[in-house]
Amino acid sequence: MVQGGVLNILKPPGMTSHDVVNFIRKxxxxxxxxxxxxxxPAAAGVLPVCVGRATKIAQYIAGTDKTYRAEITLGITTDTQDAVGKILQVTxxxxxxxxxxxxxxxxxxxxxxQIPPMASAVKIGGKKLYQLQRQGKEVERSPRPVTIYNIKxxxxxxxxxKHPRVLFDVHCSKGTYVRTICNDIGNKLLVGAHMSFLLRISVGQFKIDDTYTLxxxxQMSDPGEALVDMDTALSxxxxxxxxxxAVKSITSGAKLYPPGVLRQPDQLPPGQLVRLKDGDTLLALAVTQYERQPMERVVFKPVCQVKING
Structure with missing residues (x-):
């Protein structure tokens, strides 16, 4: 019986992320x-996949920074902003x-x-944008803030x-569409462009050098050996x-107050996620909060229980 862990999968081009999930289920x-x-589907690279109890931490891995290697082709615009879409304009x-x-x-x-592309899973009015696009519809999308930490x-x-190609690396926050960066570069240069290749190099601490192919x-006699434990996955x-x-109250979902803290980092900002641990045992992910009443103090509110029983 699999207790839980995270697989660092090298997704091949041509498979959807859901295809990979189905493969691992078997x-x-x-x-x-x-x-x-x-x-x-056309992209390759790092795809962390959560198995067993680790499925509850999936969103906290998804919320980490990512790095990509992408190729942009200038002078060709597509309706999906990548190479699989319909060509709209050639310049x-x-x-x-x-x-x-x-x-x-x-x-x-x-x-x-960034304005999310129509060929994306962003929902507007309860419908995914790519579903609307398949119906021949285009809807107004609001710009979304993202952070590009490095791009070269x-x-x-x-x-x-007529069509120069450039390979570039980008380190970015969650929610960043690299193909939209390519599209927007083409617009700035007044020639149009699309993303002709994408390789995800890392997701948080999961790196491409440590991936497993499907x-x-x-072929492993014990595929469980490839699982990364939840504490390491959230490191x-x-x-x-x-x-x-304080362990029992934390595993019951209660806040952690200063008297129950053995050691914590200095100057944790409000909203910072932390790992609450009893020695080497991960208990929960918690969000850092500052309270002023009845006194000024830092407390930690569990948002994801990992260990259920005290």
Missing amino acids: IFNTKKVGHTGTLD DASAVKEEQFRQVLESFCGHIE TVWSTGWGT EELQ QYPEVLVKTK
Whole structure:
């Protein structure tokens, strides 16, 4: 019986994230499997998949930063902003200079706003945008704030031709659409563009160098050996050690107050997620709160119970 853990899967191009989930359900003989955020069918790369009890932490892995390697092709615009979509416009981009492109690319670094593409799983009015697009509809979408921590060119070719291609790396916050970055770069350069390739390099602490292919997983005598425990999977969140006397109340969902804290990091900001631990045992994920009444103090409110019984 699988207790729970996270698989660091190398998703191949051509499979949906749900296809991967179904594959792993068969390997582990359990329905309790879920991915941590959709990776487009044409894209490849890191796809953390939660198994067993770990499905409850999926959203907290999905909410971490991500890094990608993407290729942009200038001069061709599609209705999905990537290579699988219908071509909407073809433009001669031979006049675009490499330095001009770099300047535009780097202008996306920092806090920016993106309009979600129609070919996405964002819901508006209870309907997913890609469902509306398939019906031939386009609806107004509000810009969403995202953060680009770093973006840089890796390789490029075809300058002076109609359709130059550039490979670039981007480190970004959750909810960022890399194909929208490509589309918006094309708009800024006045030639149009689309994302012609995408590889996800990391999701939080899950890196591409540590992934398992589905074939490797299938051939393992004990696939459970590939599971990463929940504490390790959430290691990007600070650790708060609790006193033994507070364990029972935490596992019952109660807030952790200062008298129950054994050790905590300095200067935790309000809203910071932390791991509440009893020694090496992960008890819960909690959000940091500041209370002023009856006195000023830092408390931790569990938002995801990992250990149920005290």
